[in-house]
Amino acid sequence: MLRCRAGVATIAPGWRLSEFIAPTTEAAVIDATLWDCVAVKAVAAMAEGGNQSLGAASQGHEAAESVRFLSELRWAGEQRKVQAEAFHRAGFSPPGNAGSFAAMMAAQAGAQVLANGSAIHPSSSPPTSFSPPRARAQSQSVPLSAPRLLTPFDTGDIKILLLENVSQGAVKMLKEQGYQVDFHTKAWSEEELIQNIGQYHAIGIRSKTKLTSKVFRAAHKLLVVGCFCIGTNQVDLESAAKAGVAVFNSPFANSRSVAELVIGEMIGLSRQLGDRANEMRQGTWNKVSKGCYEVRGKILGIVGYGHIGSQLSVLAEAMGMHVIYYDVVPLMPLGSAKQVPTLNELLGTADFVSLHVPELAETKNMIRAEQIKAMKKGAYLINNARGTVVDIPALVEGLKSGHLAGAAVDVFPKEPAASGPGTFSDELNSWASELCKLPNVMLTPHIGGSTEEAQRMIGIEVSDALIRYMNFGGSVGAVNFPEVDLRAITEADSRVIRICYVHQNQPGSLRAVNEILGSFNVDKQHSDSHKDVAYLMADISGVSENDVREIYDRISKTNANILTRLLS
Ligand SMILES: O=C(O)[C@H](O)COP(=O)(O)O
Numbered sequence: 169m170l171r172c173r174a175g176v177a178t179i180a181p182g183w184r185l186s187e188f189i190a191p192t193t194e195a196a197v198i199d200a201t202l203w204d205c206v207a208v209k210a211v212a213a214m215a216e217g218g219n220q221s222l223g224a225a226s227q228g229h230e231a232a233e234s235v236r237f238l239s240e241l242r243w244a245g246e247q248r249k250v251q252a253e254a255f256h257r258a259g260f261s262p263p264g265n266a267g268s269f270a271a272m273m274a275a276q277a278g279a280q281v282l283a284n285g286s287a288i289h290p291s292s293s294p295p296t297s298f299s300p301p302r303a304r305a306q307s308q309s310v311p312l313s314a315p316r317l318l319t320p321f322d323t324g325d326i327k328i329l330l331l332e333n334v335s336q337g338a339v340k341m342l343k344e345q346g347y348q349v350d351f352h353t354k355a356w357s358e359e360e361l362i363q364n365i366g367q368y369h370a371i372g373i374r375s376k377t378k379l380t381s382k383v384f385r386a387a388h389k390l391l392v393v394g395c396f397c398i399g400t401n402q403v404d405l406e407s408a409a410k411a412g413v414a415v416f417n418s419p420f421a422n423s424r425s426v427a428e429l430v431i432g433e434m435i436g437l438s439r440q441l442g443d444r445a446n447e448m449r450q451g452t453w454n455k456v457s458k459g460c461y462e463v464r465g466k467i468l469g470i471v472g473y474g475h476i477g478s479q480l481s482v483l484a485e486a487m488g489m490h491v492i493y494y495d496v497v498p499l500m501p502l503g504s505a506k507q508v509p510t511l512n513e514l515l516g517t518a519d520f521v522s523l524h525v526p527e528l529a530e531t532k533n534m535i536r537a538e539q540i541k542a543m544k545k546g547a548y549l550i551n552n553a554r555g556t557v558v559d560i561p562a563l564v565e566g567l568k569s570g571h572l573a574g575a576a577v578d579v580f581p582k583e584p585a586a587s588g589p590g591t592f593s594d595e596l597n598s599w600a601s602e603l604c605k606l607p608n609v610m611l612t613p614h615i616g617g618s619t620e621e622a623q624r625m626i627g628i629e630v631s632d633a634l635i636r637y638m639n640f641g642g643s644v645g646a647v648n649f650p651e652v653d654l655r656a657i658t659e660a661d662s663r664v665i666r667i668c669y670v671h672q673n674q675p676g677s678l679r680a681v682n683e684i685l686g687s688f689n690v691d692k693q694h695s696d697s698h699k700d701v702a703y704l705m706a707d708i709s710g711v712s713e714n715d716v717r718e719i720y721d722r723i724s725k726t727n728a729n730i731l732t733r734l735l736s
Pocket residue numbers: 374375376396397398399400422553614615616617618
């Protein structure tokens with residue numbers, strides 16, 4: 169019971185706090201802060217142990233106590249929420265209880281995470297035995313029950329294939345969900361994938377494993393792909409969407425690592441560090457200053473001012489460099505950087521040109537003989553983006569002629585599937601040995617994002633996206649798929665199931681599915697489309713066990729069906 173000046177109101181688990189502060193009662197005459205605090209205390213107490221009696225609001229001393237207690241409680245809750253969100257954004261689990269997946273889910277969904285780690289979720293529905301107050305507040309509500317972990321219906325044990333040595337943190341997170349995880353350090357060929365993919369519900373890859381339309385045709389159980397990297401060009405995104413497979417990546421967790429590598433490469437090139445280090449290994453002491461420079465005061469030209477390019481811009485300015493950048497869209501410069509209108513202007517101005525563009529048809533051979541010629545004499549070219557962006561034979565010519573003073577290349581048109589001696593050879597790329605012989609060329613095996621920090625953050629971020637999609641159906645962040653989500657089903661919501669329906673984006677498809685759902689109480693629903701594919705999530709309540717099979721069968725037989733999942 170929650171006692172107030174207006175008399176007595178009853179509050180029970182699952183009921184919204186905001187409905188108790190509706191201005192339709194005399195509660196409105198009570199100081200809003202005090203009222204809010206008292207109500208929150210009642211809610212918090214009940215979150216721990218069911219209904220409580222509070223007689224504080226009308227009694228000065230206790231009211232003051234409540235204010236103090238609740239201010240602390242709310243402050244702590246807010247801090248944990250802010251912290252949880254910040255950690256999530258940074259790709260980490262928050263520490264302590266708030267680090268549990270449920271708490272992280274709650275934080276993502278805007279829930280208050282209490283100091284004891286339990287979550288007061290803003291989204292649970294009231295129990296049906298309660299009649300709603302007249303004025304239902306639209307503002308954020310504070311229900312009492314933690315989000316319920318959902319389990320898929322009819323999917324069997326979830327099996328996940330992880331390739332390319334993704335972080336052990338990801339392996340751990342996925343195993344903790346009870347999934348069966350098969351972990352491999354190398355990339356698989358198309359043939360290997362076609363033979364084996366049929367048994368997996370999810371696959372995690374990095375930049376080397378190619379997921380082609382043929383692979384998706386063989387992937388009968390596949391629900392989701394996690395690219396544990398930034399790039400998604402290795403995945404046929406359209407085929408994935410048409411097969412009802414959502415694809416997630418980590419859009420920026422390795423940006424800092426790549427940006428730092430470029431800084432190292434700029435200094436390495438302008439001091440010819442690669443050559444000096446190699447000579448020393450061969451016993452040659454070659455102390456030279458000719459052709460070696462500081463980077464201070466030099467002009468860095470960044471092509472592509474996204475997450476990596478902009479990080480690099482800040483770091484380079486901190487070393488006293490001048491930064492210009494070229495991007496296809498106008499972007500706000502950081503620090504004193506300046507956007508230039510054309511690639512050619514950048515090439516003709518910069519001492520260092522660093523590429524940070526995705527692999528697209530438009531970026532294929534973006535830097536070829538003509539662009540290399542347009543660069544300043546004595547400039548350096550750095551490519552940590554994608555191997556297809558630079559025409560390497562043209563680069564070889566530019567270096568041999570002495571027009572360029574050096575280059576750093578981390579990415580190649582064809583890259584070996586696994587690490588090991590002899591894998592970077594002319595068999596793979598016909599010009600490999602010629603490139604290796606050139607002076608002041610730093611070649612690295614696609615290690616831009618390969619740091620402990622980046623891999624850990626990517627591991628958490630992408631695993632979280634996979635878990636969210638598989639367990640809860642939320643597709644926010646997918647790169648090829650409609651982005652849909654629903655607030656959580658909570659422990660207090662009984663007999664509620666979640667429908668996840670991926671379907672053709674065609675007229676009549678929603679009518680067909682809603683005819684089926686119409687016999688039940690649709691608690692909430694959200695749908696969206698992306699090109700030819702649409703995705704609907706709906707929570708329906710009052711469903712018996714017998715209904716579940718029937719709902720599944722009927723929805724999966726609709727004309728537009730691509731993939732139907734039920735979670736309960
Ligand atoms: O796409 C990326 O994030 C980078 O190219 C790194 O790819 P990797 O994870 O395969 O090293």
